[in-house]
Amino acid sequence: MRFTILTVLSALSASLATALPTELTQFFLVTSDQSDPNANSSQLRGVHATTPYAEDPVSQSTLLLRLIGAGYNSLPNFTLTDGVLATTTSGPHGIGSVTYNSTAVVAGQELQFMAQQQEGGNVALDGGYLVTVDGETEGWTICDSARGMDVLWWRGEGSDCKSTFLHAVSKPPYRK
Ligand SMILES: *[C@@H]1O[C@H](CO)[C@@H](O)[C@H](O)[C@H]1NC(C)=O
Ligand SMILES: *[C@@H]1O[C@H](CO)[C@@H](O)[C@H](O)[C@H]1NC(C)=O
Ligand SMILES: *[C@@H]1O[C@H](CO)[C@@H](O)[C@H](O)[C@H]1NC(C)=O
Numbered sequence: 001m002r003f004t005i006l007t008v009l010s011a012l013s014a015s016l017a018t019a020l021p022t023e024l025t026q027f028f029l030v031t032s033d034q035s036d037p038n039a040n041s042s043q044l045r046g047v048h049a050t051t052p053y054a055e056d057p058v059s060q061s062t063l064l065l066r067l068i069g070a071g072y073n074s075l076p077n078f079t080l081t082d083g084v085l086a087t088t089t090s091g092p093h094g095i096g097s098v099t100y101n102s103t104a105v106v107a108g109q110e111l112q113f114m115a116q117q118q119e120g121g122n123v124a125l126d127g128g129y130l131v132t133v134d135g136e137t138e139g140w141t142i143c144d145s146a147r148g149m150d151v152l153w154w155r156g157e158g159s160d161c162k163s164t165f166l167h168a169v170s171k172p173p174y175r176k
Contacts, residue, residue: 023128026077027168029085031067031152034165035137037129041169048142049172050152051075052089052100052113055145060092063100063113067142067150070174078168083121087113105133107155110145131166140166 032044041047053066068075076089085102100113104121126132133139133154141156142164153161 024125024168024170026079027170028075028077028172029065029131030167030169030173031140031142031164032167035130037127037167041167041171041173044167044169044173046164047173048150049075049174052087053145053149053151055147055149058092061114063087063089064110064145064149065113065152066145067152072172075172080123080125080168083123084118085111085113085121085123091115105154107139108157109154110156111152111154125168129168131168137165138163140164 028041029050030041030044031046031048031050033046034044038044048067048069049072050065051068051072052063054060054063056062076087078085078087080086086099088097088099090096091098098115100115101118102121102123103112103114103118105111105123122134124132124135126135126137130137131140139155140163141153141161142150143153143156143158143161145151152166
């Protein structure tokens with residue numbers, strides 16, 4: 001009995017040691033059915049890469065985060081400062097580069113980014129990798145946007161919504 005527990009414990013700590021990400025400053029955001037980390041993001045259960053998405057491509061006033069499958073060219077990465085996620089992407093009509101900052105995350109709304117400075121936010125990384133809102137890891141949902149894309153919400157309640165976890169990872173998934 002004692003042996004079994006020790007074996008399990010040592011196997012667990014060995015896998016945690018290899019799986020735990022180290023201080024990510026620039027990271028990619030992916031959704032997964034599991035909350036445990038995996039150093040290889042492609043192996044996270046039900047993983048999806050995400051990319052900023054303008055529901056209104058003309059104004060690009062607000063960016064949401066939509067799921068994206070294999071075959072993307074490149075993905076913008078994110079930073080986290082004072083509870084605010086930031087991502088640098090091309091501006092309207094693909095011109096220039098603009099740093100979009102996440103607004104305070106609110107239940108029943110999409111995770112939103114605006115081309116404005118934000119006075120602190122409510123996002124953090126639990127264990128250095130799992131994205132939380134007000135300290136909570138559970139509550140992310142994937143729901144349809146007005147234009148039918150799969151986008152990330154906080155506590156979305158539509159019948160099409162499905163729960164997920166949001167991971168910060170050092171390398172995007174589905175890459176060989
Ligand atoms: C990550 O996992 C994928 C899928 O299992 C595999 O194809 C790939 O080789 C792995 N990458 C590394 C660096 O181990
Ligand atoms: C993150 O994106 C910036 C460009 O916005 C790029 O210079 C940097 O190399 C990227 N970092 C990673 C880890 O991909
Ligand atoms: C986003 O926030 C950063 C840090 O506060 C700021 O430097 C940047 O100008 C903001 N983006 C825009 C478009 O205002």
